[in-house]
Amino acid sequence: MLEKAFVGSKKYWSWVLFLCALAVSGVYYYLQQFNYGLGLTGLSRDVSWGLYIGQFTFLVGVAASAVMLVIPHYLHDYKKFSKVVILGEFLAIAAVTMCILFIFVDMGQPMRIMNVVLHPTLNSVMFWDSVVLSGYLFLNLMIGWVTLSADRKGVAPPKWIKPFIYLSVPWAVSIHTVTAFLYAGLPGRHFWLSAVMAARFLASAFAGGPALLILLALIVRKVTKFDPGKEPIRTLGVIVAYAMFANVFLLGLEFFTAFYSNIPGHMESFKYLYVGIDGHHELVPMMWVSSIFAAASLIMLLIPGIRRNESTLSLACIMLFISLWIDKGFGLIIGGFVPNMLNQVRTYWPTRQESIITLGVWAIGFLILTFLYKIAVSVREDTAGVEIEH
């Protein structure tokens, strides 16, 4: 089926070429970083994790969101999702690959990555994160490929794939829970030391991922002959609405605990992010954009008329995605490091090289997504009208 990714229109190839150009520039700057060291980024002794790890955290959520399609379709026989589940699984593959790439570019000694495998450390959450992420990638690769091949041949997928599909549901929950544990178990960083961290991560994942899927499905409908259908998009809209409500609610809970308790350690990071402290307001505009977009998109999603209209739905999804990207991909990480463990305010901003490397990784992820979607869409176009029992 791979050959399907290499036939396409002029528009398809110009898009692929554009992504390749971004990817190549990312690689070029990464080689610079590899030679000089991570000092090429804006990271410092006090803010030791930044854009790369933020992107990784955000994308783990996007990857986990495939489960929002798998659960209704495979566990509850919601047949309407049968044609779009593959889009979710392929998005998961692209997202997990991006996660792994972001970890790789963030490492100080990437050549030693095998040390994590050679010296497994069961008490380290990061070790478990590498295990569950690799497992999830493998699961989705296998499930996506097997089910799509079966569709292409016009038959039901083989029975042995079912247990793996069922396994992918708790596994998806686990990848994001374990990633949340990276933050939620660290003593001393009160911004992160919260029991709702994992719940917040999952809620934002289940909102942001399906929102992206809605946008991708609409794009697929526009540029190809494959129409995912109105019903799946509508149902996804409902899922996004509920998840976003949970996400905003949980964020509100964090605010309450911090400010009602009035404990300085809990409040300081929120203050830095939303109003600035000690004359530093670097992140304030972005965080307010995130909050306003979150509120606006939630309201739009909760009003059925607006949610059912696909143009307003797309606008809500775009705002939601941007809001969550800012919140999880940037604000959450930086907030944990400012102020530092000695209560000093030392700030962070990504450098040019860091941003281009980040863009490059996103481009690689979108390249993988484009190729996989091209394959899936071609198979769907070939088998249009053929009813397959799943």
Added chain:
Amino acid sequence: MKLYDGGKILIGLLVFAAIATFPFYYNIGKVNAKPEPKLDTPAILQLPEQERKCVESKTFMRTEHMQLINNWRDSVVRDGYRQYVSITTGKHYNMSLQNECMRCHSNKKKFCDECHNYMAVKPYCWDCHIAPKEDDKS
């Protein structure tokens, strides 16, 4: 039997052969002398002839020094042991690349690098461990 696209296949094979054998014909004519690691450092010359022995025998060191150094590393850093008992002589040695090995073999360029360059091996020990300063005169 007809070979379809025979022209393209043969050209492809030739290009592949050219690239794959590049390392060999590129180096024809270049003199690659046998590595001659020198043992005439001041520290070694100071010792009487019979005492000029390394931690282990020459044949052992030739094949196993990489593993030995690796094991010394783990023993010192992770287990806290500093004294090594030689298998061949039973003598005690301080397990340290910088302070023991290089104490005698202070001519890294004429000793370690001789074989490493020949084999195109670049051990990264020297990224951290300070190599002994050498005059480039001899």
Added chain:
Amino acid sequence: MSMDRRKFLKLAGISSLLGLGATAASASHNVWVKGLEPPQVEPNKEALKAEHWAMVVDMSKFKTEEDFQKTISACHTTHNVPDFRNADGTVDIKDEIKWIWKAKYEHAFPDQENPYMDEKIKEMPFIVLCNHCENPACVRVCPTQATFKRKSDGIVMMDMHRCIGCRFCMAACPYGARSFNYRDPRPFIKSENKEYPTRTKGVVEKCTFCTERLAFGKLPACVEAAPKGGLIFGDLADKNSEVRKIVETSYTIRRKPELGTGPSVYYLIGGNEHA
């Protein structure tokens, strides 16, 4: 016998996996894979031994700026810690590496606010370093055990060879005691100590309670260089050690004790007449 391509590939795959597995299994008989153990290796006879190394800091003994500088540079010079200070003396805090440094009371003890406290103590610098905790968060999170707690004496050690530079430990440390090599440190090492290695870019480093000096019967560099009685180093598990006696009889505080990390660095309150 006819075999189709698929069958052949499956057979080839499984045979190579079995072949590799067999080699790996036989490798375990190779003694080098196991590592060195006593009696082939031994600790130095002159090594200082303890069950639980700890330090007491008596800031009353640090009187001049010179006292601080001598203590800090003893450590940083012995261990080839790079100096990223600019020519005008300002510090490039971005790439900064420090194993031991000065911090004001509000920064060393952030949750012990007292707006009316003695001005002298408010402004006085405190020596801060890695606390070699009994329950170190950094060790808990390290995915490769590059940082680990020595069972013999409780020192939280760094294995620079194994560190992959993920900086999880830096996020976990509640005391900001760890530094990362964001660039090659060698050009910034003011005076090289030839008996100790440098580090390379991409690894984390921190105070190791001078294990390389303890192994040869010497006290940590900072303890030796500090003004007399300023830094007291000893075995907290030994009832007769000076550190134990101070901690049992005088009032000492530790940094962020509520976090359960169990720091081994105690700050003496009220000064002391220890010589």
